[in-house]
Amino acid sequence: MKNVMGIINMINEPDQLEELTYHRNIASVPFAGRYRLIDFILSSMVNSGVTNVGIFTHTKYRSLMDHLGSGKEWDLDRKRSGLFILPPMKEGLDPTNGDLHTLNAHRDYLHRSSEEYVLISRSYMVCNIDFNGLQEFHNENKSDITVVYKETNDIDSFSTRIGMDDSGRVTSMWDPNASPHGNKVSMEMFFLKKSLLLDLIETSLAEGHHSLMKDAIRANIGRLNVFGYSYQGYLGIINTLNSYYRHSMNLLNPNVWRELFFEPGLIYTKIKDEAPTRHIDGGHTSNAMVANGCVIEGSVTNSILFRGVHICKGASVKNSIIMQNGVIHENTAIDHAIIDKDVIVKAERTLIGHERAPFIVVKRKVI
Amino acid sequence: MKNKECIAMLLAGGEGKRLGKLTKKIAKPAVFFGGKYRIIDFTLSNCTNSGIDTVGVLTQYHPLVLNHYIGIGKPWDLDRKEGGVSILPPFIKRKGGNWYKGTADAIYQNMDYIKQYNPEYVLIISGDHIYKMDYERMLRFHKEQKSDATIAVIEVKWKEVNRFGILSVDDNHRVTDFQEKPEETTSNLASMGVYIYTWKVLKQYLENDAVQSKSSHDFGKDIIPAMLNDGIQLTAYPFDGYWKDVGTIDSLWEANMDLLDDETTLKLNDRKWRIYSLNPNQPPQYIAASAIISNSLVNEGCIVFGEVRHSVLFYGVEIGQGSIIIDSVIMPNAKIGNNVTIYKAIVGEGSIIGDGSVVGSPESDEVTLVGNHESIPSEFLSVKEQMGI
Numbered sequence: 063m064k065n066v067m068g069i070i071n072m073i074n075e076p077d078q079l080e081e082l083t084y085h086r087n088i089a090s091v092p093f094a095g096r097y098r099l100i101d102f103i104l105s106s107m108v109n110s111g112v113t114n115v116g117i118f119t120h121t122k123y124r125s126l127m128d129h130l131g132s133g134k135e136w137d138l139d140r141k142r143s144g145l146f147i148l149p150p151m152k153e154g155l156d157p158t159n160g161d162l163h164t165l166n167a168h169r170d171y172l173h174r175s176s177e178e179y180v181l182i183s184r185s186y187m188v189c190n191i192d193f194n195g196l197q198e199f200h201n202e203n204k205s206d207i208t209v210v211y212k213e214t215n216d217i218d219s220f221s222t223r224i225g226m227d228d229s230g231r232v233t234s235m236w237d238p239n240a241s242p243h244g245n246k247v248s249m250e251m252f253f254l255k256k257s258l259l260l261d262l263i264e265t266s267l268a269e270g271h272h273s274l275m276k277d278a279i280r281a282n283i284g285r286l287n288v289f290g291y292s293y294q295g296y297l298g299i300i301n302t303l304n305s306y307y308r309h310s311m312n313l314l315n316p317n318v319w320r321e322l323f324f325e326p327g328l329i330y331t332k333i334k335d336e337a338p339t340r341h342i343d344g345g346h347t348s349n350a351m352v353a354n355g356c357v358i359e360g361s362v363t364n365s366i367l368f369r370g371v372h373i374c375k376g377a378s379v380k381n382s383i384i385m386q387n388g389v390i391h392e393n394t395a396i397d398h399a400i401i402d403k404d405v406i407v408k409a410e411r412t413l414i415g416h417e418r419a420p421f422i423v424v425k426r427k428v429i
Numbered sequence: 430m431k432n433k434e435c436i437a438m439l440l441a442g443g444e445g446k447r448l449g450k451l452t453k454k455i456a457k458p459a460v461f462f463g464g465k466y467r468i469i470d471f472t473l474s475n476c477t478n479s480g481i482d483t484v485g486v487l488t489q490y491h492p493l494v495l496n497h498y499i500g501i502g503k504p505w506d507l508d509r510k511e512g513g514v515s516i517l518p519p520f521i522k523r524k525g526g527n528w529y530k531g532t533a534d535a536i537y538q539n540m541d542y543i544k545q546y547n548p549e550y551v552l553i554i555s556g557d558h559i560y561k562m563d564y565e566r567m568l569r570f571h572k573e574q575k576s577d578a579t580i581a582v583i584e585v586k587w588k589e590v591n592r593f594g595i596l597s598v599d600d601n602h603r604v605t606d607f608q609e610k611p612e613e614t615t616s617n618l619a620s621m622g623v624y625i626y627t628w629k630v631l632k633q634y635l636e637n638d639a640v641q642s643k644s645s646h647d648f649g650k651d652i653i654p655a656m657l658n659d660g661i662q663l664t665a666y667p668f669d670g671y672w673k674d675v676g677t678i679d680s681l682w683e684a685n686m687d688l689l690d691d692e693t694t695l696k697l698n699d700r701k702w703r704i705y706s707l708n709p710n711q712p713p714q715y716i717a718a719s720a721i722i723s724n725s726l727v728n729e730g731c732i733v734f735g736e737v738r739h740s741v742l743f744y745g746v747e748i749g750q751g752s753i754i755i756d757s758v759i760m761p762n763a764k765i766g767n768n769v770t771i772y773k774a775i776v777g778e779g780s781i782i783g784d785g786s787v788v789g790s791p792e793s794d795e796v797t798l799v800g801n802h803e804s805i806p807s808e809f810l811s812v813k814e815q816m817g818i
Contacts, residue, residue: 338697345723
């Protein structure tokens with residue numbers, strides 16, 4: 063895909079990830095054993111040939127900056143273009159500080175980029191998508207804006223549903239808070255000409271609006287040719303705790319594992335140089351996804367271990383997610399829990415949550 | 430160019446004939462090791478962890494994979510403005526030019542590279558060894574001893590002395606004798622192939638050696654004996670830690686198995702001395718409910734449905750339902766079908782083992798080798814000791 067720049071828009075992202083986003087933004091929430099949510103959309107863009115990506119950050123983006131670095135893991139440390147991190151121009155969460163304002167404040171970046179088209183997206187869509195098909199579809203339909211959607215019955219995340227007529231034209235977009243209409247969920251990815259985007263930003267701001275999706279795109283679906291492009295692969299919309307937990311557990315299906323991480327391209331992330339995982343005699347691993355650098359001396363069932371986790375002898379971890387560098391000491395039992403980074407759970411503890419309400423332990427805690 | 434106190438010259442031209450099919454198309458330092466690494470990762474990581482940021486890598490035999498792998502040295506943090514990693518293949522000069530005739534000749538032919546940095550000391554290492562070593566400490570020792578040449582030594586088993594270059598030393602670590610692969614000896618201190626030389630001394634010896642028509646231009650055979658003969662300050666630096674020359678199929682297999690020993694001193698998980706490697710960007714491993722894994726090293730990108738005991742799995746390996754892998758090393762992207770049995774084997778990169786096949790046998794003492802990108806058909810029952818040497 064040539065002549066397309068990518069924008070990942072983190073301004074006012076819906077976030078009900080509770081403790082997981084107390085100290086980080088949604089884009090940098092750890093997911094799937096070694097990734098951050100943003101890796102999926104960023105890798106998809108790069109694998110599709112995008113070489114200029116603007117990251118519009120909003121709040122709590124220290125850990126995101128650390129994660130992205132110079133962009134070299136995504137091959138975005140280029141002499142020309144590459145990765146651009148564009149922080150907000152105003153402080154705080156003032157609603158008048160919507161994404162239209164920030165996009166406008168950084169319009170020089172948009173002007174200076176040589177690409178004719180823009181692919182604008184959110185950070186929390188877990189998917190693996192080849193956008194080359196999207197560009198072809200857009201041109202064939204002489205579309206003004208093409209929206210990527212997926213047919214799904216996913217109900218535990220915040221998402222916009224779209225209605226389409228028989229020609230594939232998008233006729234309506236329903237607010238996440240409205241009662242669900244149909245099963246076409248917008249993936250909040252919009253493909254359009256850069257000139258149109260700039261025009262929409264300017265016009266909507268002049269009319270006193272704030273939001274790109276609501277005011278600039280949705281308000282214009284009657285006037286513009288907006289088409290829906292269907293995505294067939296695996297999708298997780300990770301903006302609530304329930305969807306985070308459920309989609310994490312879905313990864314334990316080997317078909318999902320094969321599809322999401324390999325097809326059509328690989329997902330890139332920051333490298334940690336951990337050694338292969340050591341499965342010690344007496345340890346037991348069953349239906350689990352385990353990243354590198356772990357040591358498993360206890361029992362791990364239906365769970366996800368991030369990099370550098372240590373499960374000591376006699377410990378039992380079930381239906382849980384243990385993030386980076388977690389240490390679970392002897393004879394501790396953990397079930398239905400999400401344990402954030404650098405947590406130490408001492409010996410003989412019992413942490414039990416529920417499928418709809420997993421036990422959450424915040425970063426760096428000692429239990 | 431900026432002067433450097435100490436630079437490293439890494440000998441990576443080894444053909445590794447005794448590794449049989451594994452080195453058919455790649456140089457020995459590029460052979461896979463330890464579930465994730467290539468052999469040369471250990472010496473390159475030692476350099477960067479020891480604060481040596483200028484490394485010349487001397488290549489010769491089948492350099493394609495090795496050159497591509499090293500690239501500009503990014504994974505080892507050796508992509509530096511001043512110094513960094515440089516690949517040094519043999520080259521043609523106005524008056525002739527030649528293949529590297531020996532280890533000493535390889536350094537001699539690249540004297541211009543060394544002179545650019547005007548170093549006080551040169552560290553000479555080999556890309557065929559597995560060990561973790563702080564070269565900075567060895568350099569400090571070299572300076573304290575006011576040495577002209579320091580050779581790192583390790584105690585080996587007495588029955589193995591005939592496989593190594595053996596040094597005799599006095600109480601002050603001074604080398605008194607050196608014998609290449611002796612049958613009988615009074616010392617069991619083996620040279621690890623790790624040398625620090627004071628550059629102006631080494632330069633002299635290399636220049637003298639280059640004009641000796643009878644010399645084999647080798648450090649062990651020619652340079653060290655000449656230095657010993659002249660009585661210059663030659664010291665032995667004692668190293669106690671894990672060190673292994675993985676020159677044969679057996680020793681490569683053994684070194685992999687050593688990693689599974691709880692008592693091993695080669696701690697791959699030690700965060701203070703990480704071994705860096707080019708990352709293949711694979712997802713975390715998936716271990717199915719039907720899988721049984723014990724005492725094994727498993728890398729990212731593996732998907733395991735069968736049983737794995739006392740084995741090492743590299744990235745992207747698939748182990749099918751009902752298969753049993755025991756005492757084996759399975760290299761990257763090998764696909765093991767269903768109901769396969771593998772005993773004491775090294776299965777090469779990208780090979781495919783068909784359903785129901787048997788590789789190796791529990792009775793055999795030999796390590797069975799399946800070469801890179803080989804396919805074993807289904808129900809093939811006797812893949813044994815395919816050493817292919």
